[in-house]
Amino acid sequence: MNERLARRLGPLHARQRLGIEDAHEAQAFGQGLNFFHFENWYSVHAMMRLVLRLCGLYGRGRRNAAKVALRRNDIVCARLPRAFDGYVLLHLSDLHADMSEAAMAATRALVGGLDYDLCVMTGDYRARTFGGFEASLAVMTPLVRALRAPIYGVLGNHDTIRMAPALEDLGVRLLLNESVxxxxxxxxIFLAGVDDAHFFRMDNLEKAAAGVPPEAFSILLSHTPEIYAQAAHAGFDAMLSGHTHGGQICLPGGAPITLDSHLPRRFGAGAWSYCGMSGYTSVGCGSSVLPVRLNCPPEITLHRLRRAS
Structure with missing residues (x-):
């Protein structure tokens, strides 16, 4: 076992995560919240590319994937401390950096002129679900250097726990069932994060919330929004997620063909609420499976905290 990981996570979490990865990280069927994991069915990727080429949509989809949009969202809560009224979080998700270099360049150009107080990243930094991660870190490095500290993040279902030390050396403080x-x-206010809940099932909300006072305003970072009910009943005021890509390839009007997630479609993109908890699912600034987007532009989001009057 990696000694640094054991010190950082605790030997039990590190041993569990590494063991699950080694056994299951590239599976298309079984494990996780969904039985079928489309992103791991690699024989279909070439077929999708061919279909898009035959339809004349592949080139347009690649161009769309590089046009990263800036979204804005307000999170309103009566128990937000007055000192944090107007506090702004920059939210990046699903970079898939080594597949999305043009989008990363566009994102880097966008963030340079933004005014925000803190940056959060909700996972999936790597394109594939297995293998090396050096290429994704190489593309991420200039982007992270363009961001203003502090930067907090969580891991997604494409991310190996072996990335954690390198990401933290880069300046991304990971919240792995932890809070700060x-x-x-x-x-x-308190910011909490859980390890991947979609595939590796290493999320532990009780542990993540352990250091959060019951009366405090708190935000949860989770790669997937699929644990929205658990998060709301655990007392979080807001939850920021990604994973779904908003469908990435959508029908005209933005209707997703699939969200690769076990959750109601209203939680699949943008702002939503559940049992008093405000939520936001980013469609991501990168692309997965193929570097294309149709009727679903990539995004980064500025969340402004507002105290309800």
Whole structure:
């Protein structure tokens, strides 16, 4: 076992995560919240590419995948401390950096002129679900350097736990079933994050929330929104996620063909709410399976915290 991982995560979490990865990381069927994992069925990728080429959509889809849009969203809560009214979080998700170099360049250009207080990243930094991760880190490095600290993140179903030390060396503080207090003008809010809940099933909400006072305003980072009910009943005020890509290849009007997720479609993209918890599912700034997008532009999001009057 990697000694640094054992120190960082605890030997039990590290041993579990590494063992599950080694046994199951490239499976198309079985494991995870969904029995079928489309992104791991690699024989279909070439077929999809061919179909899009025959339809004359592949070139347009590749161009669309590089046109990253800036979205804005307000998160309103009565128990937000007054000191954090107007506090802004920059949210990046699903970079799949080594497949999405043009999108990463566009994202880097976008973030340079933005005003925000903290950056969060909700997983899937690697294109494939197995193998090396050096190529994704090489593409991510100039992007992360363009971001303003502090930067917090979680891992997704495409990410190996072996990436964790390198990501943290790069400046991304991972929250792996952990929480951290964010202080401002004598007040605090709490940011928590869980390990991947979609495929590796290493999320532990109880552990992530253990350090959060019951009366405190708290935000949960989870790669997948599929644990929305658990998060709401655990007392989180907001939840930021990704994973779905909003469908990535959608019908005219933005209707997704699939979200590769076990959840109601209203949670598949953009802002939503559940049992008093505000949620937002980013469609991501990168692309998965193929570097194409149709009727679903990539995005980064600025979330502004607002205190309800």
């Amino acid at each position: 207090a964010i202080s401002r003008e004598g007040a605090s």
